[in-house]
Amino acid sequence: MNKDIQILITDDDLKTRQNLRDILSEDRYKITCAGTLAAAKEMLVKKFYNILLVDLKLPDGSGLELLKEKKKINEEILIIVFTGYASVENTISAINEGAFAYFQKPLNIDELRLTIKKALKMQELSLENKVLLGRLKELSLKDPLTGLHNYRYLRERLSSEFKRAKRYILPLSVLMLDIDYFKSINDIYGHQYGDLILKEISQILTTAARGIDVVVRYGGEEFLILLPDTNKEGAIMFGSRLLNTLTEHIFDPKANKIKLKVSIGICSFPEDSVNTESGFLDAVDQALRDAKELGGNKLSLFKNLNKKDITAMLKQGGEENIHKLKQKLFKMEHRVTQTLLESIYAFAKTIEAKDYYTGEHAENMVSIAVGIGKTLKLSESGIANLEHAAILHDLGKIGIPDNILHKKNCYRFFKSALFIN
Numbered sequence: 001m002n003k004d005i006q007i008l009i010t011d012d013d014l015k016t017r018q019n020l021r022d023i024l025s026e027d028r029y030k031i032t033c034a035g036t037l038a039a040a041k042e043m044l045v046k047k048f049y050n051i052l053l054v055d056l057k058l059p060d061g062s063g064l065e066l067l068k069e070k071k072k073i074n075e076e077i078l079i080i081v082f083t084g085y086a087s088v089e090n091t092i093s094a095i096n097e098g099a100f101a102y103f104q105k106p107l108n109i110d111e112l113r114l115t116i117k118k119a120l121k122m123q124e125l126s127l128e129n130k131v132l133l134g135r136l137k138e139l140s141l142k143d144p145l146t147g148l149h150n151y152r153y154l155r156e157r158l159s160s161e162f163k164r165a166k167r168y169i170l171p172l173s174v175l176m177l178d179i180d181y182f183k184s185i186n187d188i189y190g191h192q193y194g195d196l197i198l199k200e201i202s203q204i205l206t207t208a209a210r211g212i213d214v215v216v217r218y219g220g221e222e223f224l225i226l227l228p229d230t231n232k233e234g235a236i237m238f239g240s241r242l243l244n245t246l247t248e249h250i251f252d253p254k255a256n257k258i259k260l261k262v263s264i265g266i267c268s269f270p271e272d273s274v275n276t277e278s279g280f281l282d283a284v285d286q287a288l289r290d291a292k293e294l295g296g297n298k299l300s301l302f303k304n305l306n307k308k309d310i311t312a313m314l315k316q317g318g319e320e321n322i323h324k325l326k327q328k329l330f331k332m333e334h335r336v337t338q339t340l341l342e343s344i345y346a347f348a349k350t351i352e353a354k355d356y357y358t359g360e361h362a363e364n365m366v367s368i369a370v371g372i373g374k375t376l377k378l379s380e381s382g383i384a385n386l387e388h389a390a391i392l393h394d395l396g397k398i399g400i401p402d403n404i405l406h407k408k409n410c411y412r413f414f415k416s417a418l419f420i421n
Contacts, residue, residue, distance in 0.1 A: 005029045005120060006048065010040040010063065011055040016105075020053065023109055024116075037061040044073050051119055056083035056094070067097035076127060078119045082107060143217040145195055146202035154216045154224060155277070161214075161228050162277050165269055173227040173235035173268040176284045177205075177242070180261040180296035182221040189256065197251055197258070204249065208242055224284070232268035232301070239264050239299045247297065263291035267302040274304075295384075365390040 007029050011017050017033045025031055032049070034040040037058045043049075044066070052070065054063035063081060070077045081094045082103035094102050100122075101115045141153035149157070158174075165172040179201070186194040198221065205215050205223055214226035227235055243264055251258040265287030267280060274280045283302045291300035369390040373383040 005050050006032065007051045007053065007116075008032050008034060008040060008043060008049040009053045010034045010037070010058065010066065011053075012036065012057075012059050013055070016055075020107075024113075027113065029116075035059075037063070037065060040066055041069055044069060044077075048074060049077060050123060051116060052077060052079040054079055054081050056081055057085060064093060064097055067094070067099060071098065076123060076130075078123055080112075080115060080119065146199055146217050148202050148206070148215050148217045148223070150216065151218060154214070154218070154226070157214050158226060158277050158280065161226060162269070162280065165228075169270075170229055171231035171234075171268065171270070173230040173232060173266060174280060174284045175225045175227060175235060175239050175242075176218065176265045176288045177223045177225070178263050178288055178292070179221040180263055180292075182260075185258070185260075197260070200251055201246070201260075204245060205242070208238075208245065222288075230268075232266070232271045235266045235268055236299070236301070239266050243297075243299050261297035263288060263296045264299045265289070265291055265302065266299065272302050272304045274302075 007024060009017050009020050009024075009031060010033075011020075012035050014035070017035070021031045021033055032043060032047075034043055037060045040052075040054070044052075052066060054066050056063040063083075067079055067081075070079060078100045079098070080101045080103065081099045082105055084105040100119050103112065103115075141149060141156075143150045161172055164170065182194065182197075185197060198217075201223070202215070202217065205225065209215050209225055212228050214228075216224040216226070218224040227238065230238070243262065246260060246262050249259070251260065265284050267274060267284035267287055269280065272283060274283050283304075287300045287302040290303070291298045294300065366387055369386040370383055373386045378386070
């Protein structure tokens, strides 16, 4: 409403100021008056005015100076210029400096009122556009699903934090997290359910982080936390706590009661001798891949090669190509294994969805089977086979109708049979 509109009238003629104030007050504008350029400048600094009505000729300078001043203070202020000494040069100067309109005295009040209304409408649209653009920029830096910052924001923030760390010799760490076998959640419960899990994880990460930390959804089921003023030791402590929190947390406790496993990679400056932002991200990504290749559900640190390691690699000479080939084969084997594990966990989630008791029972069986395998000093592959078999040992329940599977007498029979055996 007009009562919220602030107008500053600047004119050295007292009668002109009073007449304009009386007339425009009838339109319920809030009017303030100044008789000099200095007084008007002081008022502009202290308060926002929607419209400035300015006489070009003032006792201590030109009204054009207010046009330059308002650019420094607030571009949204609109200025209407008037003068008794009209000329083409003055008109051109005023328009070039950004005046909204130019009037010659004596003023046509009806025309002035109409011009003020047009100016206010344009200002309203400009302010709305500014708010919308600000909102659009904010949305462009946020992940729409989780509300966390996105990759674009990360690159901007990482750049400033990395420069700050290098300039003032401050520690900086980054933690990258990936949900192990998340595909099995989407396969069994659907992508919408998977989105709910991602939102819940985002809340846990936000709660665990400090106010100065930056939590980012890096992509898919990957998250990244930027830890300013945090050395490697502090990052390891934080990552360990986070790993325990996430692996112990029960997602969707009222329905499916899902437990997740996560892999975490950590890289720190200056300990890891990473000197570029892209190198920082590559390093923490490598640390995360190391955690995955070790079986997942682990925290892994970036391992930077030292001079001794590099010298040893150079001495290998012709063995380099063989080493690269072995790496490629290992990665191919790892991808095949990963696909197999995704299928195994998808079956396990299917069983758990039918019978939560079986889900808990399967976890206990995995723990017992792995423990026995380690006691017998089996190979890593043998222990992995035991783990997969333990997960799937109740697979036959998938084909049993729920009315039979959940029948109390049936449970008693199964428990008795197990006890007898």
